[in-house]
Amino acid sequence: MNRREAIKRVGLLFGGVLYAPAVAGLLSGCRTGGEAAFTPRTLTPEQNELVVHLTEMIIPETDTPGAKAARVNEFVDLILTDWAPAEDRDRFLAGLADVEARSQAAYQVAFLEATPEQQVALLTQLEDEALAAPPSPDGQPFFLMLKQLTLLGYYTSEIGATQELQWLAAPGRYDGCAPLEEVGRTWA
Amino acid sequence: MYEHIFIQERQAYDAIVVGSGITGGWAAKELTEQGLKVLLLERGRHVEHGRDYTGEHKAPWELPFRGRGDRRLYEAEYDVQRRCYAFGEATRHFFVNDRENPYEHDPDKPFSWIRGYHLGGRSLMWGRQCYRWSDLDFEANLREGIAVDWPIRYADLEPWYDYVERFAGISGQPEGLPHLPDGPFLPPMMMNCAEQHLKAGIERAFPERKMTIGRVAVLTVPHNGRAACHYCGPCERGCTPGAYFSSLSATLPAARATGNLTIRPHSVVHSVIYDEEKGRASGVRVVDYETKEMHEFYARIIFLCASTLGTTQILLNSTSSRFPNGLGNDSGELGHNLMDHHFVVGATATIPGFEDRYYFGNRPNGIYIPRFRNLGDRATRHRDFLRGYGYQGGASRAGWNRGMAMRGFGADFKHRLREPGPWTMWLGGWGETLPRHDNYVELDPEQTDAWGIPLLKVHCTWGENELAMRKDMAEQAAEMLEAAGCTNVQPFDAYTEGGLGAEPGLCIHEMGTARMGRDPKTSVLNAYNQVHAVPNVFVTDGACMTSSACQNPSLTYMALTARAAHHAVEEMKRGNL
Numbered sequence: 001m002n003r004r005e006a007i008k009r010v011g012l013l014f015g016g017v018l019y020a021p022a023v024a025g026l027l028s029g030c031r032t033g034g035e036a037a038f039t040p041r042t043l044t045p046e047q048n049e050l051v052v053h054l055t056e057m058i059i060p061e062t063d064t065p066g067a068k069a070a071r072v073n074e075f076v077d078l079i080l081t082d083w084a085p086a087e088d089r090d091r092f093l094a095g096l097a098d099v100e101a102r103s104q105a106a107y108q109v110a111f112l113e114a115t116p117e118q119q120v121a122l123l124t125q126l127e128d129e130a131l132a133a134p135p136s137p138d139g140q141p142f143f144l145m146l147k148q149l150t151l152l153g154y155y156t157s158e159i160g161a162t163q164e165l166q167w168l169a170a171p172g173r174y175d176g177c178a179p180l181e182e183v184g185r186t187w188a
Numbered sequence: 189m190y191e192h193i194f195i196q197e198r199q200a201y202d203a204i205v206v207g208s209g210i211t212g213g214w215a216a217k218e219l220t221e222q223g224l225k226v227l228l229l230e231r232g233r234h235v236e237h238g239r240d241y242t243g244e245h246k247a248p249w250e251l252p253f254r255g256r257g258d259r260r261l262y263e264a265e266y267d268v269q270r271r272c273y274a275f276g277e278a279t280r281h282f283f284v285n286d287r288e289n290p291y292e293h294d295p296d297k298p299f300s301w302i303r304g305y306h307l308g309g310r311s312l313m314w315g316r317q318c319y320r321w322s323d324l325d326f327e328a329n330l331r332e333g334i335a336v337d338w339p340i341r342y343a344d345l346e347p348w349y350d351y352v353e354r355f356a357g358i359s360g361q362p363e364g365l366p367h368l369p370d371g372p373f374l375p376p377m378m379m380n381c382a383e384q385h386l387k388a389g390i391e392r393a394f395p396e397r398k399m400t401i402g403r404v405a406v407l408t409v410p411h412n413g414r415a416a417c418h419y420c421g422p423c424e425r426g427c428t429p430g431a432y433f434s435s436l437s438a439t440l441p442a443a444r445a446t447g448n449l450t451i452r453p454h455s456v457v458h459s460v461i462y463d464e465e466k467g468r469a470s471g472v473r474v475v476d477y478e479t480k481e482m483h484e485f486y487a488r489i490i491f492l493c494a495s496t497l498g499t500t501q502i503l504l505n506s507t508s509s510r511f512p513n514g515l516g517n518d519s520g521e522l523g524h525n526l527m528d529h530h531f532v533v534g535a536t537a538t539i540p541g542f543e544d545r546y547y548f549g550n551r552p553n554g555i556y557i558p559r560f561r562n563l564g565d566r567a568t569r570h571r572d573f574l575r576g577y578g579y580q581g582g583a584s585r586a587g588w589n590r591g592m593a594m595r596g597f598g599a600d601f602k603h604r605l606r607e608p609g610p611w612t613m614w615l616g617g618w619g620e621t622l623p624r625h626d627n628y629v630e631l632d633p634e635q636t637d638a639w640g641i642p643l644l645k646v647h648c649t650w651g652e653n654e655l656a657m658r659k660d661m662a663e664q665a666a667e668m669l670e671a672a673g674c675t676n677v678q679p680f681d682a683y684t685e686g687g688l689g690a691e692p693g694l695c696i697h698e699m700g701t702a703r704m705g706r707d708p709k710t711s712v713l714n715a716y717n718q719v720h721a722v723p724n725v726f727v728t729d730g731a732c733m734t735s736s737a738c739q740n741p742s743l744t745y746m747a748l749t750a751r752a753a754h755h756a757v758e759e760m761k762r763g764n765l
Contacts, residue, residue, distance in 0.1 A: 058597040066602075075254065083259050123597065131595065148592050155588040155605075156248035156255065164606065165588060169245040170418045171549035176380030183546040186587050186608045188248065 038071070042080040042089065047096050051076050053112055054099070055150040057123060064164045067154050075153035076146075088139055095142025099126070161188035201227040201450070203756075204472055204487040206457045206502065209309025210742050211729040211749045212493035213435030213443070214352070218753035219491070220448035224760075227485055228443075229455040231477060231494075232305030235312070237436040241426025243278025251277040271694060272302045274313045274424040282306065282313050282424070291497075292632060292645040296686045299646040300693035301497060307453055309495070310696070311434040313424040316405045316552070317580065318358045319739035320349050324367040324564060329735050332574055335525060335623040336705040338734045339715035342369070348747035355442075356433040356746065357411040359553075360403030368558045368739070375408045376401045377553050382539045382583035382611040387555070389672025396568070397560045397668070402553040402580065405433035405743075414438065421550030432552070454478055456639045459506040460490060460515050460725060469515070469725045475639040489724045489756050489765055493749065496526075496730035497629060500701040501644050503712075503727075504631050516702070516712050516719035523630055525623040526648050527700040527736040532682035532690035533658045534616040535665035537674035539583060542611055546585060554582035557615070557668075559738055561660070573656040577619035577738045579665060585611050613669060617661030620738040622653050623700055627692075648692040650683070658683060697741050699730035717752040724765050728752045 040048045055067035055076070067073075080089045099122070103111040107118050114122070123143070130141035140148075154160040161167040165188040202224035205215045216228045248254050257277055262270040269275050269283040284303040293299040304310045323342045330337040346369070353371040362370040379387065379401055387399040406423065407416045414437060415429035423432045430437030443449045454477035461484065463470040471486035492499040500523055506515035514522045561576035562569055570576075586609030591601070627649065631642035662679040669677045682689030692698075705711020708720035717732050719725040728749035730741060737744075759765040 059602050060599050062599050062602060078253075079256075083253060083256070120598070127595065127597070147597065151588060151591050152254060152256065156251075158247070158249045161248055164602070167247065168420075168549075169247065170420045172418050174378060174417075174419045174547070174549035174551045176378040176383070176547045176551065177545055178548045180544050180546045180607070183548050185606050186585075187550075188588065 038074055040073075040077040042093075043073075043077050047093065048073055048077065050096055050099065050111065054123070054146060055153070057119065058147055058150045059154045059160075065159050067150055070154050070157035070159040072150055072153035072157070075157075076149050079149060088145070091139060092142060092145055095146065098142065102126075155188055200471075201225050201485065201487040202760075203227070203489045203491065204229060204485055205491045205493055206472065207231075207309060207492070207494035207498065207729065208307050208435050208440065208451070209304075209493065209495060209729075210311045210314065210435065211745050212309065212491070213311060213439030214746050214749040215491040215493050215726075215728060215753050216443040216449055217439040218750050219757065220443045220446040222754070222757045223446075223448065224757065225448050226443070226450065227487065228440075228449060228451045229457055229472070229474060229485070230307050230309075230451065230453045231456040231498075232307065232309075232453065234451075234453045235307045235436065237430070237441075238426075238428040240281075241428060242281060243422075243425040244428060245420060246278050246425070253277060268300050269302060271300050271688065272313075272696070274315075274422075275302075278422065278425045279313060282426075288638065290637060290643060292635075292643055294647055297647060297649050298686065298688055298691040298693075299648050300688070300691055301646070301698075302693065302696045303495070307451065308434055308436040308440070312426060312436065314434075314742060315696075315740060316423060316432055317556075317740040318353070318356075318360075318403050318405050318743040319556070319558075319578070320369045320371060321345070321737050321739060321744055322367045322369055325735065325737040325739075328575065328737075329623075334574070334735070336703065336707065336710050336734060339704050339706045339711075344715070345744070345747050345751065348751040349743070352743070352746040352750050355412065356405050356438060357407045357414070358403055358405055358743075359408040361400050363398055363400050363558070365398065365558055367563055371403075373403065374411060377404070377406075377408060377551055379555060380547050380551075380583055381542045381545045382613065383555050385539065385542070386583065386613060386669070386672045386674075390557070390668045393671035394560075394668065397557060399555055399557050402556045404553040406552055407431045412438070417552065419549035419551060421552060423552045455483075456641070457494065457502050458482070458639070458641055459502060460492075461486075462506065462508040462510060462515060462722065464508060464510055467510075467722070469722050475641070477639070480639060488760065489726065491749075491753070491756075492725065492727045492731075493729045496698045496701055496733075497644060497646070499727055499729055499731045500629055501631070501641065503702060504629075505641060511721075516722050516725065518708060518721055519710050519712060521625075521703060521710060522712050523701050524625050524628040525700040525703055526627040526629060526646070526692075526698065527621040527623055527733065528648070528692045529695040529697045529736060529738065529740075530619045530621055530650055530654045530658065530683070530690065530692070531616060531695050533619075533661045533680065534579065534581070534614065535662060535669055535677055535679045536612060536614045537666075537669040537678065538676040539611040539613055539674055546608055554580050556580055570660065572660065573653050574622065575620035575653070575657070575738065577617040577657060577661050579615045579617050579661075581613060581615035583611055583613045585609055613674060615665040615669065617658075617665065618695070618738055618740070619654060619657045619661060621736045622651060623703070623735055624651055627651075629701055646693075650692065655683075697730070697736070699733035699736055699741060702727050702731040703734045704732050705734060716755040717748060723759075726752050726756060 051073045055072040059067040126143040130143040167188040208230040360373040361376040417431040456475045458473040504514040557579035559576040590609045666679040702712040704713040
């Protein structure tokens with residue numbers, strides 16, 4: 001969906017309440033022509049491809065775009081490059097390697113070549129292990145890092161905040177007891 | 189409009205106001221409106237109302253780290269400021285760089301000094317909660333034999349509360365409580381469904397307790413030329429329509445309109461100049477923030493409104509043969525009796541039901557449960573501690589964040605987060621702190637900052653009374669939530685001895701280091717906020733406070749400032765100043 005469609009949609013979703021700067025923001029983000037090329041700074045091209053796929057598995061495209069369209073992989077790379085302590089970054093990269101190793105051990109193929117069912121099974125196993133693991137001074141297990149970065153990256157993106165959920169710069173009023181169906185969705 | 193006005197060296201003014209935050213803004217307004225030529229000195233940069241609110245209405249995707257903050261930068265440059273809830277990617281420009289603005293504290297006694305050095309000061313990021321004091325508060329020290337007696341009572345301040353509230357615009361619900369007097373409120377904000385439900389449950393189980401909507405300096409209707417709130421949420425980013433009270437939205441425009449105001453930013457006040465012959469202050473020494481040049485400015489009266497610790501640092505640094513230990517420090521109390529409210533203690537819970545209800549808009553306000561301990565009668569007396577506390581809090585529905593702790597991934601997982609989660613409530617106590625002589629600040633005898641001003645060294649801990657009170661704050665919060673039918677009730681207390689999370693300073697209600705009193709031997713200021721021995725120097729910021737009560741203090745600072753400014757002009761007319 002392009003941005004102009006997004007604007008129409010947002011307008012409908014909010015019953016026509018639109019705040020000018022928010023519209024300006026939507027418009028200024030319009031890209032002319034193709035997608036700007038992204039060169040990851042920490043992830044290798046292969047790791048980036050894997051992150052694109054993993055984040056999309058966590059928040060897939062449904063009736064709204066998913067993590068891939070919201071470029072969550074770019075946010076992950078930013079966090080790994082400019083935010084995360086070195087040990088967290090290393091644990092994340094080791095986690096990506098572990099996904100590949102598990103796929104080879106279980107299915108004898110690279111993760112991206114495994115069937116969707118196999119991929120889901122592997123990720124489910126990772127989540128189960130991560131949730132069962134006792135808290136460690138070394139920090140969070142890889143899968144929880146991945147999932148949290150995916151959620152943060154997606155729901156704070158323009159797509160996640162305005163198409164999947166809703167966000168308003170200036171609601172203009174406060175109603176503390178509105179019917180949920182009138183409000184619609186979770187506020188981003 | 190801001191005009192950079194060339195200020196002649198040695199130019200004299202009727203009044204100098206040091207600091208442009210909540211109290212400096214009020215002092216400038218009241219003095220200029222009464223015809224005085226005022227020089228307002230601000231140590232930080234100029235901020236243009238509206239234009240410089242660069243974080244206002246920024247969407248999360250417009251913040252480089254999506255609101256998570258630039259961790260590495262914060263650790264290197266903002267290690268103290270980042271502890272403040274209002275500090276973040278959209279507000280960092282309103283907080284000081286800690287590396288460039290050092291201060292000291294004992295290693296095992298952390299003190300978080302949250303600061304904003306710019307025109308408007310912390311009035312841009314303040315919490316906006318406004319509660320009057322009553323004689324329960326003003327008489328407490330006398331009644332219990334703690335510290336010294338306040339030289340004023342509620343009757344002295346009541347008309348000034350009225351006066352500042354009418355100008356600022358405070359929204360709230362009158363409740364008729366003698367110990368939390370009502371004011372001329374604008375219409376109250378709405379409690380959401382879950383809060384209304386809890387209010388009924390709590391008041392049923394505890395008939396002597398009350399839950400009301402927060403009283404807040406945010407307009408619910410247009411007021412004095414300022415627009416009503418549009419419920420975007422984070423006031424601390426700045427508000428171009430001026431819906432919340434700040435120096436930039438309210439007091440400074442009024443002061444400017446008189447034609448009597450000169451504002452000089454980048455002016456770090458070094459000290460007050462004392463004229464030994466006249467026994468009066470004659471002006472202030474200013475170090476230019478950028479050039480480091482020293483200037484002197486002169487005036488008949490001086491209002492110190494540089495914040496509790498800022499003002500105290502200036503007074504301690506103002507030495508002369510008459511005042512070797514700091515201006516007006518005959519009592520030895522200057523710098524002592526530092527207080528802050530202690531908080532980050534209470535309870536959280538889940539509120540069953542109301543799944544079909546949600547809210548529209550972001551209310552910049554919560555609920556308030558006024559103090560119910562030690563109200564002067566036997567029934568409310570608590571054996572373990574003096575004074576009391578109030579609760580702030582609020583109910584909301586969990587958002588997408590809850591997905592972080594939810595098992596699963598994929599389309600169904602995504603779809604579940606489209607609807608908000610259960611209603612949750614938090615109740616946090618704000619507790620009164622007793623004035624203690626051994627909570628104090630002093631000047632470092634060796635180290636100075638970039639402007640040649642000795643560093644402030646803070647010594648401050650919570651005492652036994654505060655710690656005993658905290659137990660009750662967590663227990664009562666849990667009991668009330670339990671009684672109102674909540675589930676998953678979890679008391680919390682972030683305080684650890686020597687640790688961060690609920691340390692002194694964090695509440696940003698520091699006060700008390702140049703206290704008012706009746707006796708010059710035991711206090712720094714008189715009943716009109718004048719330095720006892722130097723009556724043309726007024727201190728009307730938090731430094732003047734003789735006790736802390738448990739109410740958020742800014743409203744009381746405003747009332748004290750307006751009262752002192754009118755007294756100053758009267759005294760000038762009488763020829764006494």
